[in-house]
Amino acid sequence: MIAATPPANATIASTGAAGETASKLDAIAAQIEAANQRISSNAASIETAAKRLNTLEDTLDSTRKGSENGLIVLAKADQRLADIQAQIDATKQTQTTGAEAIANVARRVDSIEMAIAKSAAQASQHETVSAITGKSADTASQPALAAISQQTSEPQPRIASAVPAQTGGHITAPDTAKPAGDRANDAARTDLRIAEVEQALAFNKAADINTAKLVAELQAQVSATQQTVAGNTDVIAGTTKRMDTLDASMARMDARIADGERSLTANVATDSDVAKLVAELQASLASLDKRLAGDEQSLTDNSAADAETRIRVGALEAGTAAIAGTTGQLQAENKDQGKRITSLEAGLASVSATAKEALDRAIAAGKLAEGKLLFETVLSEAVAEFAFDKATLPKAAKVELKTLAEKLKAENQNVYIEIQGHTDNVGGTAGNMALGQERAEAVMTYLNSEFGIPLHRMSALSYGESRPVADNKTKSGRAQNRRVVLVVLK
DSSP states (O other): OOOOOOOOHHHHHHHHHHHHHHHHHHHHHHHHHHHHHHHHHHHHHHHHHHHHHHHHHHHHHHHHHHHHHHHHHHHHHHHHHHHHHHHHHHHHHHHHHHHHHHHHHHHHHHHHHHHHHHHHHHHHHHHHHHHHHTOOTTGGGHHHHHHHHHHHHTTHHHHHTOOGGGTOSOOOOOOTTSOHHHHHHHHHHHHHHHHHHHHHHHHHHHHHHHHHHHHHHHHHHHHHHHHHHHHHHHHHHHHHHHHHHHHHHHHHHHHHHHHHHHHHHHHHHHHHHHHHHHHHHHHHHHHHHHHHHHHHHHHHHHHHHHHHHHHHHHHHHHTHHHHHHTHHHHHHHOHHHHHHHHHHHHHHHHHHHHHHHHHHHHHHTTOOSSOOEEEEEEEOHHHHOOOTTOOOOOHHHHHHHHHHHHHHHHHTOOOEEEEEEEOOSSSOHHHHHHHHHHHHHHHHHHHHHHHOOOGGGEEEEEEETSSOSSOTTSHHHHHHHSEEEEEEEO
């Protein structure tokens, strides 16, 4: 089966459309990937802002608790100061009461001293009168008067510092006109009252000592409280400063949170735009899928058309003489078909030349029993789809080779196959020769490994760029020149 035709226009158009569709799909996939990355980045930013907000709330709670504890300490200190101040006020009140009592004692002592002085003066006058009159009526009373004088003179220093608050009465001057027994009783009462005054003085002295101790203790407590207050003042000052710092930090963080919220708002808007873009892209993708399905259907139809074309070319090759006689009529009916026939004729001329050379080589090597050419098969790029500068067999070429192998096995003829590799003129001559050889050997290896055609019944060689069948100046011409020719001999 011979296939040396250039690609059909429909095939080229479908291939171009498929390539354009693939490019658009790649661009859409890239846009979707970029949108997903932006969404992931926005989600990470939102999570980071939430963590920072939680940290700020924890810091604020800790600061509030510290402030509340400081206020509790201050309240306790204020209560303690109030208690101490109440104790100080009570002490001052006690001191004031003691001072008033001492003043009252002093006034009563002055009264006692005046009464004693008056009594002494009256006694002196009485003695003077007795001496003048020479009366001895009161001789018996002299010891009593001396005792009274002694009793009244001895307690005077003590009375000077005594407190009469406990006596509850007023001391009156002794009446010298009283009988001696009455004066003795008065002296006894005076001693009793003096004893009571001394006891009261001792009690007040003990009270003064206790008051002094209490005042000293209260002063020590006041001093300690003042130190505590001073320490609390420092703590309050430090706490206030720290709270000011935290307030400033909170203000900055509030500003940053506000910025973050604005950024999140912008990101939400951006996400909305991205969602719209994704929806549009998905709609475009659906449309492209439909177009791609149509393109695939067109490719399927074109493949069927290509198969039909290859069948027709085979028929044309089988009747080359008849086609040559009716070329003018075919050109009149279809100008494009005439161009294809012209190209086929040029290809056939080149193929025939290489086929004759293959026949000569096989005869010289003694490979043939009858020495005749059976047929040729051309694997052009339109069929084999060789990639540029590659020797790997594509799927389409394997399909053609399977058809050839099945045909040879069905005919069961002892044939010899020469596999010829051809290239375009892109690149150096040596490189193209090597590339053509690689393509020919790839075909030979495949026929042997997949279909069991013996290697000694095949050979592979390269013509490189030396036998073009089309113009290398055009893309389609270079595609026709990249081919593998199988010459089947017997």
